[in-house]
Every structure is written in C-alpha cells, then in structure tokens.
Amino acid sequence: MSQLDNFAARGDSVLSPVLSHFTRLNIASGKGSYLVDVNDTAYLDFTAGIAVASTGHCHPDVVEAIQRQAETLIHACAGVVYYGPNVTLAEKLGSLLGYDLTSCFFTQSGTEAMEACLKMAKYVTGKHKILAFTGGFHGRTMGSLSVTSSKDKYRDGFGPMLDGVTFFPFPYEYRSPWESTPDTFDDVAVSQLEAFFETIGDDYAAAIIEPILGEGGYVPASSAFLKALRRLCTEKGMLLIFDEIQTGMGRTGAWFNFHHHDVIPDIIGLAKGIASGLPLGVCISTPELMAKFSTGAHGGTYGGNPICCQAALATIEVLDQCLHDISRKSHMAFSQLRLQLDGHPNVGDIRGQGLMIGVEVVKDVTTREPDAKMVQTIMTKAAEQGLLIVSCGIHGNVLRLMPPLTISDDELAEGLTILVSVFDECRS
C-alpha cells in the first residue's frame, strides 16, 4: 500500500481524534454487500455504514437517480422554492407510513430529525418536559443528546443538558432493571411504567423512545410495553415520539417498526437507511399537529435537498422489491446463529428483529458480566477473515449485525459462518 493510500495514517494528522473509528481499513470502493480496500481485499459489510447502506453499496438504481438529479438541480433551498423530488418524497413517505402521518419536515441527519421532533413536541403542546428511556440514543446535538443515555461518554464534559428530561428504565429483559417477580417481564415492565406515570404531572410535552434500542444494545421493546406507553401518553396529554432512525425503512421487516406493534406514534423521526447514504433525515407528524408548528418556528438550509430526495425515492423502490423477504432472511439468520452459538460459554443473548440482530457477549452466562473485550477481539478477527461487524450496547458488549437489506442468502450465510467460526476461536 502506498503512503497516499494509507488514509488512516494520513488521517491521523489531519482528522480530529474526537471521531472514534471501529477499524483502520482504507476503503477504495463499495459494491452491493461488499467494501473493497485499497489492496483490493473485499469485506462483507455487516455494518452497512451503521444501518445506512440499506440497498447495499452503490446500488445502480440509486447511482442513476443521483446522477440524473445532479444534472438537473443540485440545490435551490426548500425554503426558497418548491421542487418535485422534495414533494414527491413527502407524498411517498406519507403513503408508506399510513395513519395520517403525512406531514414532513426534512433535515440532513438523524440528530437534526430528532431535534425537530423534540422542538415540535414542545412547541405544539406548550410544555417543555420530556420523558426518555435509559440506553436510548437520539443524536449528539445538545437537544437530542439531552435525551440520550446510551453512554456517559457522549454526555460527559458538555455541561448542563436540556432542562426537564426524565429517564425511565428501558424494558431490557436480559438486564432487567426491576426485581424479578412471579409475573412475566412484560407485565412487570408495564406495571412499573403505569406506576411511574401516576407520579408525574401534566407538564410533559412528550415521551421519546426507540422501539428497538439501537446504539444501546439492539434491545426490542415489547408490543405490550409500547401499547401501554401509547395509552399512558394519551391519558396524560403527552405526545409519543418514535425514533425510527435505525429501525425504519424496512430494517425490521416492515416499512416501520411501529407497523409490527399496532402502536401509532404522534411524531416519527427517520434518517439512516432512507437515502442509501446521502444525508437525509425527516420529522413526520399529522397535518393537524404540524399545523400548530407555526411557519418559521423551525427551518434549515439544506433539508430535503433534491439529490438526497431522489436517492431516497430510488432507495424506496429498491427496498419495495426486497421488503417481503426480510422476515425470511431474518429467520434464516436467527436460526443459524441460535443453532450454532447455542451453548457457547460467552453468548448471553441473541435478539432483535428483521435484519437488526444483536449478540450479547458475556464473561459467563450465569453472572451475565459484560465482555466488551471479547467483542473487540471478535470484531478484529472477523475483519481479518473478511467480515465487518461493529459493536453497541451500554457496556459495549453487543455485536450488532445490520447487513444491507439487499443481501443475498449466500452472503448472509457466509458472514454468519465467519462469525460463528470466530466465536469458536474465542472462548473464555
């Protein structure tokens, strides 16, 4: 590798160390489920750029849509004029979401989508308190950071957070925040939530939740819990915000995770897989609620950029072709993992939904002590064997698998076989 191609070494002197890196790979290109480095080594990418490259790398239809739009209109600002891709995408998202969630405010990133969701909830209710959940991740700007608790590191050193945020334990069954009782975990979680709601006043604007904790460890909340949260929010006059930045756009086998639960949020935030890697986020609500978010109260220069919107429209068309198959692929992945990792002394839990799969690694399955070090070793060894995976979790001890949704059965099986063989080498 030439000095010029050693991006990691060159980056050391010019890129801020504040951005952490999972690997030091020097990537030249991407195609489908693979990233290719400067030495022409291909890596099966089970990270999809952290659940973003949902259609794989450089899907030809997405590339074509971007090229076509780049020749037509790059930017005019959605706050200055109206243009087709922006409105067409809003119409499309509304039809996919259903339930009158048809009014869109576009942003450039996930954190800005969540800022918009939070600002909107405060503005339209005239209240400022927010209920968030432990282990949640909603972004790194000061508003979304204030409702984030997945890692102390994200918050430490930044001074006071937004006032009025309360955290309630996320229903994390493997690491239950509540004493065990003869009742089922779901029953306990719901009754704890009900008891908590009895203690709070009417001054909460909203509750914000990821239906599956992403950064916090790929932990799904049950339908029972989400339904109870919906009911309690309505009773208290609070809005319910779903952060579907990671779970949305087909990742869990339905267009949006809330479709699995029959729980309808008032506001939803999307980003990541929406535009196959072009920067786009969106805050969506009902026209009735959005009408109360008065014109000019929020805005932005780049949100809903024509190229990003065209990339999103092409992404949706590609995903439409593979959505019906996600549950089957998911079943295949979970079956292979459960069959081959069952009984491994360091595999504590395998969980998730669709192609959002977490493997929680522990020092001992009885004590459940997290093993973040083994996760690091597994990531390194997997990369050496051509498989890219990254970690998550409040203790950094969960491997998260989020391959492109277009992944073939053979690629999926190949990646899982590598992962299982690496697990076989790593036992404590």
Ligand SMILES: Cc1ncc(COP(=O)(O)O)c(C=O)c1O
């Ligand atoms: C659930 C969730 N919300 C918000 C964000 C923030 O998105 P972004 O990194 O685009 O700001 C992320 C990013 O990982 C996320 O997973």
